[in-house]
Amino acid sequence: MIITKKREVQELMENIKNYKSFFLIGCSECASLCGTGNQEAIDALTEALKAEGKDVTGGFVPKTGCQVLGTKVELKPFKEALDKSDCILVMSCGAGTQAAVEIFEDKPVYPTNDSLFLGNMTRFQMFDERCSLCGKCILDKTGGICPVTACPKGILNGPCGGCKDGKCEVSPDIKCAWVRIYERMKRLDKLQELCDTVLEAKDWSQNIKPRTLATRPEKKEEKKK
Amino acid sequence: MSFKDILNSGKFVVTAEVGPPKGTDIKEMIHHIELLKGKVDALNVTDNQSAVMRICSMAVCRICLDHGVEPILQMTCRDRNRIGLQSDLLGANILNIKNVLCMTGDHVLAGDHKQAKPVYDLESVQLLSVVNSLNNGKDMSGNDLKGSTDFFQGAVVTPEANPLEPQLIKFEKKVRAGAKFFQSQAIYDINKFKEFMQYARKFPVKVLAGIVVLKSAGMANFINNNVPGIRVPQELIDELKAAGKDKALDTGLNIAARHIKQLKEENICDGVHIMAIGMEDKVPIIMERAGLL
Ligand code: SF4
Ligand code: SF4
Numbered sequence: 001m002i003i004t005k006k007r008e009v010q011e012l013m014e015n016i017k018n019y020k021s022f023f024l025i026g027c028s029e030c031a032s033l034c035g036t037g038n039q040e041a042i043d044a045l046t047e048a049l050k051a052e053g054k055d056v057t058g059g060f061v062p063k064t065g066c067q068v069l070g071t072k073v074e075l076k077p078f079k080e081a082l083d084k085s086d087c088i089l090v091m092s093c094g095a096g097t098q099a100a101v102e103i104f105e106d107k108p109v110y111p112t113n114d115s116l117f118l119g120n121m122t123r124f125q126m127f128d129e130r131c132s133l134c135g136k137c138i139l140d141k142t143g144g145i146c147p148v149t150a151c152p153k154g155i156l157n158g159p160c161g162g163c164k165d166g167k168c169e170v171s172p173d174i175k176c177a178w179v180r181i182y183e184r185m186k187r188l189d190k191l192q193e194l195c196d197t198v199l200e201a202k203d204w205s206q207n208i209k210p211r212t213l214a215t216r217p218e219k220k221e222e223k224k225k
Numbered sequence: 226m227s228f229k230d231i232l233n234s235g236k237f238v239v240t241a242e243v244g245p246p247k248g249t250d251i252k253e254m255i256h257h258i259e260l261l262k263g264k265v266d267a268l269n270v271t272d273n274q275s276a277v278m279r280i281c282s283m284a285v286c287r288i289c290l291d292h293g294v295e296p297i298l299q300m301t302c303r304d305r306n307r308i309g310l311q312s313d314l315l316g317a318n319i320l321n322i323k324n325v326l327c328m329t330g331d332h333v334l335a336g337d338h339k340q341a342k343p344v345y346d347l348e349s350v351q352l353l354s355v356v357n358s359l360n361n362g363k364d365m366s367g368n369d370l371k372g373s374t375d376f377f378q379g380a381v382v383t384p385e386a387n388p389l390e391p392q393l394i395k396f397e398k399k400v401r402a403g404a405k406f407f408q409s410q411a412i413y414d415i416n417k418f419k420e421f422m423q424y425a426r427k428f429p430v431k432v433l434a435g436i437v438v439l440k441s442a443g444m445a446n447f448i449n450n451n452v453p454g455i456r457v458p459q460e461l462i463d464e465l466k467a468a469g470k471d472k473a474l475d476t477g478l479n480i481a482a483r484h485i486k487q488l489k490e491e492n493i494c495d496g497v498h499i500m501a502i503g504m505e506d507k508v509p510i511i512m513e514r515a516g517l518l
């Protein structure tokens with residue numbers, strides 16, 4: 001899921017200081033699991049905005065905030081409250097914010113969160129980054145542990161000299177990705193495979209932004225054009 | 226004779242290191258280069274060591290040549306993508322810089338520009354194969370070069386890494402990627418290093434043992450607690466302690482000289498790489514005491 005972090009109220013207030021009334025849009029998916037875009041978060045921000053003398057005309061948690069058409073349909077019943085607001089605040093990720101930008105062409109839309117990474121939830125509201133969406137997955141070669149993400153240098157062929165007692169040079173709080181890969185390959189009895197595989201430099205052309213994808217057969221052709 | 230020829234001739238080689246300064250005042254650095262001229266077989270020039278921004282390695286390598294010392298260009302993957310690295314390699318080669326040491330490089334978080342974007346488009350193993358490819362007249366994309374390079378390429382190895390096996394797997398990948406010589410991280414336990422060399426001798430590469438002078442027992446303890454891949458045995462720490470404050474450095478120089486002598490006499494490895502870290506003037510003293518001058 002996409003990991004988001006709530007901005008400090010002060011920073012948010014500075015960004016929206018020119019507006020008076022707000023409609024708040026959350027998201028029931030990632031941002032709810034992060035606690036940044038669920039109903040509780042909307043209620044808390046509503047209180048905070050009121051305390052600063054602002055008006056809140058309404059709020060809503062759409063199913064999937066980054067889904068443009070679905071969110072647009074879900075927001076239809078809120079037309080009046082939306083019209084009364086002079087600014088939309090989006091409490092999900094950068095994709096959710098930009099879905100709102102597409103839906104509300106004539107209204108300013110501001111994010112209340114910073115979007116951090118694609119994460120795994122390890123415990124309640126604790127997140128780890130394990131995949132950086134590089135575009136060409138190599139997990140099949142590395143025992144299922146991603147060195148592009150788990151190694152701060154993205155090294156593809158074994159630990160650097162900075163590895164100390166199995167810990168990463170960059171932070172003693174994280175285990176060296178290549179020690180993890182080594183241990184896992186050893187457990188799977190695949191050390192020979194690890195020795196024999198030299199990974200070539202990654203093809204970063206798979207990562208040129210912005211990326212698009214159409215998987216519906218009839219749309220594939222359209223996209224190409 | 227070039228560094229490559231000396232190394233291949235079987236002579237016990239000595240390399241040392243020069244760290245480019247931050248800023249354009251190079252008087253002191255040139256003094257160090259002059260001091261080591263004619264004594265060492267080649268001088269490594271560090272590449273923004275510890276991710277601290279300084280004069281680039283290539284310029285200082287050329288200055289070494291101008292002063293009659295053969296340089297080893299250290300090249301890290303931290304600050305340049307594959308275009309920058311290859312382009313700099315071609316540039317270095319036409320400046321007559323023929324030795325290159327391929328490294329991944331300390332992370333920017335270790336240095337003095339922590340907000341920099343780390344590049345790491347390639348890493349050490351891949352950079353070695355790029356050098357190999359340039360030597361064979363092709364760039365990384367397979368395009369023909371108008372004139373190929375003639376680099377003698379090396380890499381680093383940490384014989385005291387913990388855990389060791391992943392490091393050795395990487396060592397073998399470096400050998401297969403074309404590394405011809407290795408300079409090791411500092412070693413202090415000769416018997417353990419012997420074991421590593423028994424393993425390394427199976428490969429067609431030359432190995433230079435890393436030597437770092439211990440200035441005091443405090444420094445040795447600091448290394449043990451903080452520096453990855455280096456372990457100073459207790460008996461050396463005791464020896465430095467027993468020497469007392471005034472004689473600690475002299476004892477450290479003796480330890481370095483004694484180790485070098487043993488490495489050479491017992492034919493354990495192919496040479497040494499002395500990292501003086503600010504004590505370049507002590508390198509000739511160590512060499513003298515080791516019977517190399
Ligand atoms: S290699 Fe790593 S970053 Fe790339 S897709 Fe696979 S898990 Fe994600
Ligand atoms: S210590 Fe391991 S995880 Fe950390 S930068 Fe080096 S290779 Fe990568």
